Amino acid sequence: MKIDAIQIEPELKIDRAVIEINGGCNYSCTMCPQDMRTGGRDKRFLRKMNLLEFEDNVRDCAKHGLRVVNLEGSGEPTLNRNLPEYIKIVKKYGAKCFMFSNGFRMHGKFMQDCVDAGLDFYRFSFIGYNKEKYNEWMYNTQGGNFDLICNNIREMREYVEKTGSDCTVATYHLITDNDNLDHELDAYVNLVDDLGVKTEIWKMHNWSGVYDPKQNTRKGEVKTCGRPFSPDVVIRAGGLDGKSGAVAPCCQVLGQDENAVLGHTSENTIEEIWFGDEYSKLREDHTNKTYPDYCKTCDFLLDDPEVLVYTNHERDLMKMHGTEFDLNDYRE
Structure with a gap:
């Protein structure tokens, strides 16, 4: 298929691969489609990716x-012992190894x-x-608090400081009530300053329309998020019909x-999938603004420059940690 508005590189280039090593989670966070209280994730996507498959x-x-390789996808990587x-x-x-996690198991040996x-x-x-507020939003039965x-x-x-490791320890926070933004922001910044780590604080998002953020709904002009064109691939642990390694448009299709396979x-191979019919059709839909159902109500399509509320290290609204590409280069 010919894409006129945004040119696709003739050769696949991957800057970041988000390879989900475990599709399950030990938390049921209120704002997350993994929340078992509201049904949770499709069981076919809850599997663990073994080491052999991961290395492949x-x-x-x-x-x-x-x-960069991120190990979380939409699951909890620390469940893999x-x-x-x-x-x-x-x-x-x-490559560099990055991980986003609830941190419940990240201690000791x-x-x-x-x-x-x-x-x-x-x-x-x-x-x-x-x-x-933590108990309200980060619900779990594991004793995490x-x-x-x-x-x-x-x-x-x-431990990182003691050993001289180059590992960056950071936190990620969401504003839970935009009407109370200044208070929440001050509280988060005070918390982060006390912990002595890097951070980023964002407004709520809607998980491609699956979650309703109510009064926290984002606003802005609708345009492609740029992800289907960017050098960023997402590989799930699970898949359909007994297959594994489902390639997804992005992590936001959780739920x-x-x-969205x-x-x-x-x-x-990832190259065959990237240039295959499904991926090509997704890029065509984003070019023509005829977004598929799993994209069309996603608030990442909204051009809202105020969603990144605060950060104290190198994190840009359209540039992921460790990468060189900017999503603005793939948006219209």
Whole structure:
């Protein structure tokens, strides 16, 4: 298919691969489609990706560049008890290893082994600026709580400093009420300053229309998010019809994974999928603004420059950590 508005490189280039090593999660966060209280994720996408399959995916992506590998996708990577082995595989292929996680298991020897394996960036997802708000938004039955996560953050930061590791320890927060933004922002900044880590604070998003943020709904002009054209690929652990390695347009389709499969790495190479019919049709739809159902109500299509409320390190609205590409280069 010919795409006129946004040119596709004749050769596949991958700057970042988000390779989900575990599709499940040990939390049921209120704003997340993984929330078991509202049905949770399609069971076909809850599997674990084994080491052999993971290395196959990393090796395949590394043929096309590969600067960064994120291990989370839309699941919780620390559920894999052999997580340090996944990190070592990423480093074997010369890429940086990043991880976004709820941080419940990131302490003690497990945390130390991950850092020692070469982890480059670890971000604690931390919604709620005090004990009550954390319990409201980061619901879990595992015993995770505000104080425990604060302790894990401090322990990891101290271990990184002690060992001289290059790993960046960071947090990620969401404003839960835009009408109370100034208060929440001040509370988060005070928390982060006390923890002594890097951070980014965002407004709520709607998970491609699956979650209703109510009064926190984003506003702006509708335009392609740029993701289908960018050097950024997302590979799920699960898949359809007994297949695995489902390739998704982005992580925002969590909650409707089954409707947003562009191919499976258990069946085809990432290059074959990238230039295949499904991916090409998605790019055509974004060019023509005839977005598929799993995209058309996503608030990442909205041009809202105020969604990144605060950051104290190198994080741009349209540029992901560790990457060189800017999504603005792929938007219209």
